[in-house]
Amino acid sequence: MSSSRHRSTGILAVGGGPANLSLAALAEPIGDCAVSVVESRTSVAWHPGLLWGNSRLQVSSVKDLVSLVDPRSRYSFLNFLHEQGRLYRHLIANPHFVSRKEFDQYFTWAAQLLGAYLDERVEAVEHDGTRFVVQTSRGRWFADHLVLGVGQVPCAPAFTKTIDSPALWHASRHLDRGLPVEGKDVLLVGGGQSGAEVALDLISGRTGLPRRLTWVTGRDGLSPLDDSPFANEWFNPSYVEYFHALPEDQRAGLSGRQLGAIRGVTQDLLAQVYKRLYELDYLTTAQFGHRLLAGVELSGLAEVPDGFRGSLLDTVSGAEQEISADLVVLATGFRAELPAFMEPLGGRLPISGDAYEVERDYRVRWDGPDANRIYVQNGARRTHGVGDPNLSLASWRSATILNSVLGREVYSLKDEDITLSVA
Structure with a gap:
């Protein structure tokens, strides 16, 4: 053209x-x-x-x-x-x-x-x-x-943007960028809906089972999405009209209190992930280990010859620990x-x-x-x-x-x- x-x-x-x-x-x-x-x-x-x-x-x-x-x-x-x-x-x-x-x-x-x-x-x-x-x-x-x-657009920590590696990807590219995970140490960052969807895929065996999955979220836990009837009324045009008419400072405070309606994980998906982890722990002979860390943020990441070396910050105690991984998936949302x-x-x-x-x-x-x-x-x-x-x-x-x-x-x-x- x-x-x-x-x-x-x-x-x-x-x-x-x-x-x-x-x-x-x-x-x-x-x-x-x-x-x-x-x-x-x-x-x-x-x-x-x-x-x-x-x-x-x-x-x-x-x-x-x-x-x-x-x-x-x-x-x-x-x-x-x-x-x-x-x-x-x-x-x-x-x-x-x-x-x-x-x-x-x-x-x-x-x-x-x-x-x-x-x-x-x-x-x-x-x-x-x-x-x-x-x-x-x-x-x-x-x-x-x-x-x-x-x-x-996908959101990712600033310190990851200088890393150009096929072994690091945002969750939004998981199906077209995801590599076989068989026998790998995988670090998954993010505890929202997309993080849980990626977690279920990683442990499904679709591309093999990881040797170890470390799943971290800065939130207090893997919280369920608030899909209750009254929360759903926030998605009603009449509520939008009410919200828009509020002063800016009141809108900001209200938005912060309503994040559970958009940032959690569906109950059904949480149940699927939990059930699959139970099966892997007790009903199979798979050589698979996992750690789920709540209130923990990825505070640093660097590419090294054998994969990645990262730093995890406990947001409650302030303690830091190092972690190594072969693959890193960032389910860190959008902005x-x-x-x-x-x-x-x-x-x-x-x-x-x-x-x-x-x-x-x-x-x-x-x-x-x-x-x-x-x-x-x-x-x-x-x-x-x-x-x-x-x-x-x-x-x-x-x-x-x-x-x-x-x-x-x-x-x-x-x-x-x-x-x-x-x-």
Whole structure:
């Protein structure tokens, strides 16, 4: 494709994850709202490095790209199953949950129908006074509005970033970077959902059994995810409205108290890991040892001729110990990052901490004309609450953005009923 290719659109959605696929799907039946989705990767695969065959979706399948806003949309998960000719078999095979792999197939199907532009990396965003000018690896776009849905990036301790070794990887790359672990000493860092998923894979025997697994988490223990009904009400649009209206200091304090709803491990997965460790300890002859250390952080790591030498800090006692390992997996989560391609706009976008200033309708504050707006998806947890990155709010947030762009109520976003009393 020629680098001189110029294309024009009403809304350029940068990032082909579920958030922007939802936006494009809801915009598709609106006659005066053209949305073009560009994605830097060659597919819209959903966390492919963590996409085990038995991984379960942690929310209802009704919380798809569109259904909570437009249940009659052709882009619903139910319609995907119908068009694939597997609706009845799906209902029989999955009476209690949906696999993440099947939702990944659904997202790929939606992206194809919506004509998402894959393998197109955004390099720079500028404004010519009347429109956004977006330079990509495949040409140039002119857009009235931008919607940034670039997601989060893997987070890792600073001292690991200078190590370039195939024996060290982030959990997000586990399935495509993971090496055979047979007879190896493995250090796993991180006690959240992805850490537990990696742990179960390491001890499953899929690529052999480690000689020893040392699993450390800086948290007090392997805590269960708070998936209780009242905690789930934090993912209700009415609660998001309440949260956004609070003063900033109150929002920060409240977010800290609600982390259990997004940072724990599902009860089912904890039970699977515990059961497998029991089997390895008592019901097999496997030469396998393990240590699970809570309240312990990886405080240093260096590559040595025979693998890695690390330092573990006990956050309670302050004591440190050294550890050696052949392989290291960092299940250390993700963090929001301001995309480098927005740098040409420089100081035109106020930054608060490590995030943009975001309005109630997900509009990013900037000093340009109101006829050209910037919106953000999955980047407003500080202003919109712990539910911001969750699929539960994807369609509602997309509809909110579309209503804002068009200046009219295309989608009726009624005040949702909620049990928790909010002012």
